[in-house]
Amino acid sequence: MTRPLSRRLLALALASALSTVPAFTAMAQTATAAPVSPFTVSDIRVDGLQRISAGTVFTYLPVERGDRMDQAAAGEAIRALYKTGFFEDVRIGHQGDILVVTVTERPAINKLTLTGNKDIKTEDLMKGLSDIGLTEGNTFDRLSLDRVTQELTRQYNNRGKYNVKITPSVSSLPRNRVDVSIAVEEGKAARIQHINLVGNELFEDKEILKYWESGVHNWLSWYRRDDQYSREKLSGDLEKLNNYYLDRGYVDFSIDSTQVSISPDLQDMFISAGVTEGEQYKISSVEITGDTVLPKEDIEKLVLVKPDQIFSRSLLEITSDAITATLGNVGYAFAQVNPVPDVNREDKTVAIALQVVPGPRVNVRRVVFKGNSRTADEVLRRQLRQFEGTWYSQAAIDRSKIRIQGLGYFDKVDVETTPVPGSHDQVDVVYNVNEVAAGQFVFGLGYSQLTGLSTQVQVSQNNFLGSGNRIAVQAQRNDYLQRYDFSFMDPYFTDNGVSLGYNLRWSEFNNSDFNTAQYSSTSGMGQMVLGVPITETDSFTTLLGIDSNQIFAYRGVTPESIVDYIDAVGQRTFHAWRGEIGWARNTLNSALTPTRGMSQRLWLEATLPGSTVEYYKLNYNISNFWPLSRHLVLNTRAELGYGDSYGDAFVRNVCYTAPTMVDHDNDPATPPVFTPGAAPTDPCQPDSADYVKTITADGLPFFENFYAGGTRSVRGFKDNTLGPHESALGSSYRQPIGGSLKTIGSVEMIFPTLIDSSAARVSAFVDFGNVFSSFDAFDAGELRASTGLALMWRSPMGPITISYAFPIKKEDGDQLERLQFTFGGSF
Structure with a gap:
C-alpha cells in the first residue's frame, strides 16, 4: 500500500472514532442547563471570550434581538454553540431583557509532539491528525485525544503489537494554550x-x-x-x-x-x-452456454477444465478470465462469464455450465488526454494502440498506457472509460496524465575508486517544446577524461516510428589513469543514428559516423606491442568511417528495478573500407530476471564480445638505435637510468641503425580492445586489470592491454524486500569471466570468478553501488579489490 493511501485510511479511521464527540458533549451539557423564564431579547451580551470574537459567537447563535427566549430556545442555543467545538462550557442567563451567554473557551493547541512511533510514520500520523482538526493552532478537545489514543492502540494491535503503550499528556500554558504530546512505546510484535x-x-x-x-x-x-x-x-x-x-x-x-x-x-x-475436508469431486461435464459471439469451438479452446478432471476452482477462474479477456479484445467491454456448478453429492461429481453474457459490442468514440499542458497531443497519440472509431480492446488500451508511461514525461498515467451519454454501445477512453519537468540542468559530482573525483554539467530537454524530441549538451571531467557531447534524437522522424538522431563528441583520454596501458588519446566523432521498430519489444538500429583518434605513446613507457602497432601503421592519427547495425529486445517490467523479463542486445560495429585501420567488433549482452518468489529474484547476465581486422595487415621494417643503461654516479644504491632506443627517420637506413626490426599491425587495434574486472564485470578484481598484460621496454611493470575476446557472466540472487525501500536492493552474486588476446587463446581454465554481496541504492544524491567480493578463482599476479563502490549524484 502506498503511503498516501495509508494516510487517508488512518485519517478516515480517526475521523470515524471522533464522529460522535460534539453531539454527546452538547447533550451532556444541555441536560444541566438552568431553567430560563420566557422573555423578549432586547440585547445580547457574551462573557468569557479570550481568543474568539463576539461576532463569531453571534454567527452561530440562533437568537437575535426581538426573539422570544424560553427553555427550548435556550437549549437550542447551547447545542448550536457546543457544536462549533470552540467551547468547553456554555451557559444561558439574562439580566432583565438582556440575554447573557457565558462561555468557557477550549484551549488552543500550541504544540503537538509525537515520539517513539516507528511503524506509523510521523508525517503520516500528523497528516491524519490534521485532517480531523487535531493540529497546532486548533482548539483542543480532551475527549478527542482519548478517542485518538484508542484508535492508535487498535492500529498497532492490527500490526501484531499488543503490548503497545500510547501515553498522551497535556501541559497548560498561559493565554489558554496547551502543549499536547503523544508518547508511543511500540514494543515488539507478537x-x-x-x-x-x-x-x-x-x-x-x-x-x-x-x-x-x-x-x-x-x-x-x-x-x-x-x-x-x-x-x-x-x-x-x-x-x-x-x-x-x-x-x-x-x-x-x-x-x-x-x-x-x-x-x-x-x-x-x-x-x-x-x-x-469432505470428499473429492470430479468434473462430470463442461458446457458453454449463452451468446459466445466468436465461434463456439474457439471459445472451447480456452476452457482448461475437462470432464473426468479433479475439480479446481482456480482453473475455472482462469477459464472465465480468459474468455472475458478474449471477448473484451474484440469490442465486448462488459462481457461476463458466469460459472454455474451443479453438484451431485451422490456421485461426487460437478457439472459446470459456463454462461457467456457478452453484452453490447462497444465502439470507442473518442480518445481524450487530460493534464498534458506542455506535451502535444500528437506525441501521445502516436503511442496509442487503441484508436478512435474502432472496436474497444482492453489489451490495446492497457498497452497504450504502458507505452505512454515509457515516454518518461509523466509520473502518473491513469486510464478510464466513460460511457457516451444516450448511447449503450459507445465509450470514450480518457488518459489522465501528470507531467513532470522534462528539461534538466544538472551539475553532477561523483567519486569512484577508479575515476576519482568527477564533475559533470548537462543541459537536456527530453521533450523539447512538447514535440517529444530530445536535445542534450554535456561536459564531463575527471582524473582521466575530458569529454564534451551534443546529441539530438527525433523518436518519430516518420509516422511509423522510425527514429533519427545525431551525436557529436570530443574527448581527451588518459588510459594510464584507467588501469590500462599507459598512453593517451585525443578523439572526435560525429554520428547519425537510425532506429526502426520491429515489434512492441524489438527494434533495429543503424549508425553511420566518422571519427578521428590521435594516439600519444612512448617507447619505454607504453607497452612495446602498442608502440610497434603505431610504427607499423606509420601514423599516430587513426581516421575511420564507422558503421553499426544492432538488434535489441526489452521485455523488462521496470527500467529501474526490474523483477521479471529479459533485456538483450546484439550489435556489429565496423570501420568501413578506406579507414586507416579496417576492423569489426561483434557484441552480445543479455540479462534475464526470474521471479522465484515474493522475496527472491534471480538475475542471470552474460556479455560476449569479439573483434578482429578484416583488411590487409601492416608490415614494416624499422631501424632502431639500441637502448642503453647508463650508471651516471657509480652508486650501487642508485639504479642505472634506462634510455630507450630511437627509430631513425623513414626510410629505414640499416647502416645508421643498431638493429632492424620487422613489425606487424594486425587484428583488433589496441585502442578498441575489451577489458574486464571491476564493478561492472567481475567484482573483486580491480577495474580493467583482467586479461593480457605487457611491460614497456626496459620495465618490469606489467600493464593491462586488454584483448579481442571478452567473456563475462553473472548469477545474482536479488532480495527485493530485504530493505523496506523500493529504491534499494541487496543481492548475493557469483561473477566470472576474463579477456583473451584472441579467439584461439580462449581457455576456460583461465576464467576468473568471485562471489559476494552487493547493495544498490538510488539515493537522493544519486545512484550508489557497493559490493564486497571474495575471489574464488584467481591467479598469482591478479590485482584484487574486495570492497568496491561507485557514487554519483546531481543537484
Missing part, C-alpha cells in the same frame, strides 16, 4: 509460535502452511517477517486454505472454527483452525 490445523487427514500441515504468509518463528523470520501476527494476514491465509482444498476437488471443505490466543506477556501467539 510472534507466532505455533499453528495447529485440526481435522486435516489428507494433507500434512507442512504442505498446507507453505502457501501461507503467516508462519511460525524460524531463522529467516528476521527477513520474511512471516512470524509477525496480523489479523488481515490471517484472514488471507484462511482464504488460501479454502482455495487449497477447492483447487484439489474438495467441494464440501469448510473451516469450522478459528482460535487465536496470546501469552500473558503479549509476546507469543498461538493459532488453531478446525476444518472438515
